[in-house]
Amino acid sequence: MKDQHARTAEQFARRAHEQSVLYRFTDRLYRARSMGDVYDASLDAIADGLGCARASILRFDDNGIMRFVAWRNLSAAYRQAVDGHSPWRPGDQNAEPIFIDDVQTADIPEALKATILQEGIRALAFIPLTIDDKVIGKFMTYFAKPRDFTTNELQLSVTIARQLGFSIGRRLADDNARRLSAAVESSKDAIFTSDLNGIVTSWNTGAERLLGYSQGEAVGKPAAVLVPRDRRGEQAAILSRIRNREHDSCYETVWQRNDGNLVDISLTVSPVLDRDETITGVSYIARDITDRRRAEEKQHLLLREMEHRVKNLFAVASSIVRVRARSTTSPSDLASAVCAQLSALAQAHSLTLTPRLTDDPREAPATSLHSLIRTILSPYDCKVDAESGFMITGPDVRVSGNAITPLALLLYEFATNAAKHGSLSMPSGRIAVECTAEGDRYTLVWCERGGPSDAMQGGEGFGSMLVKATAAQLDAKLSQDFSPTGLTIRLSLSADRLAN
Missing domain, CATH: 3.30.565.10 (Histidine kinase-like ATPase, C-terminal domain)
Known part of the structure; x- marks a missing residue:
């Protein structure tokens, strides 16, 4: 009876520890200012939650090769020797964690086995990192002795991997959004969007310069105000083409500035899609071709x-x-x-x-x-x-x-x-x-x-x-x-x- 109480108490303590590890991990990810902060928080969670002194995070580079991006207590010789090794390819789906209880008896190439053993590693785990269920990298845990990985360790590893993958994805999306926003704002072209009713939803500095409306004046107003009266049918035609999922409609036309003057433009119109490929709006890129x-x-x-x-x-x-x-x-x-x-x-x-x-x-x-x-x-x-x-x-x-x-x-x-x-x-x-x-x-x-x-x-x-x-x-x-x-x-x- 005492043994049962002890096991129950031990399970509660382990669960409490895991919850504490995940709470701290989530909090640090929320507060992370850089990808380095994300990696540090992840390595701490891996080491603390799984009880390992050595761990690493690897990502596919632009050439599709798995590279170390962060690690703890791994020699340079080992990292160089196993650089590029991966059980998955970029974009693989439905990847599952791989646990090796004992490297000595594992079915892996002898040269790789020798390298791992020489580093003093007897057990290790490959945990896939995914974004939208597509493999972008992995994190690994290393142990000095053979190990029977438990179901709890599998679940905790997968939870950490999901949090890490989500954080990487969010940061990549934020970085891409910042770069795109900077490119849009610095562009000399007029770049703006509207909803499917033709109401302007965003307006860049180039649009202010070319068309004479400030962002406050343009957003919330119909894009049709840019079209001269004798061309008003153009805006209705644009919205119709977008609803029919026509992409990159490009043509030359004439628009009317805020001061009433006309300007010759080259106009590219594309649909704005959400994650489900549903059309939510219209993207406009207008370039001044008056000089041309x-x-x-x-x-x-x-x-x-x-x-x-x-x-x-x-x-x-x-x-x-x-x-x-x-x-x-x-x-x-x-x-x-x-x-x-x-x-x-x-x-x-x-x-x-x-x-x-x-x-x-x-x-x-x-x-x-x-x-x-x-x-x-x-x-x-x-x-x-x-x-x-x-x-x-x-x-x-x-x-x-x-x-x-x-x-x-x-x-x-x-x-x-x-x-x-x-x-x-x-x-x-x-x-x-x-x-x-x-x-x-x-x-x-x-x-x-x-x-x-x-x-x-x-x-x-x-x-x-x-x-x-x-x-x-x-x-x-x-x-x-x-x-x-x-x-x-x-x-x-x-x-x-x-x-x-």
């Missing part, structure tokens, strides 16, 4: 300008040949005259390009307005022993290197159109350019006379668009008047803009 769009538009404009120029050059060359053929008497004279005019045409054409090729247009050499007009018109001056086909009157002014390109483009476009459709296409055609200065304004009046009576009146083609855009670049006022007598173009701009 502008670059694309500029490139497109330059390509169209190049195409326009090439077509004009061929048309003008044909016009030169046609007009010269009327005033020459031999093929050699025609070839000489055409070559001279084509050379002049190349010189005039270069004026519209050279300043663009410099790092700073202001570094391009300046010229005078009259000289610029003569250079542009010289390829079309078909008169040999008669009066010139063009006349320039009025005060001459300096044209800065910064203004040469846009002004040359305008004059070149005027001359090209005149050669193709206007007065320069006829032997009798004349161009008069009158320059006047009034206060801080300088005005150039381009008059064509003697051209075809059915001359084109310049529709809204690319040439017209180019003329308007170039005039705007010069902050100039431009008007064109088509009359039975010919075309008159009036160009007025600031004298300062012309000279600086």
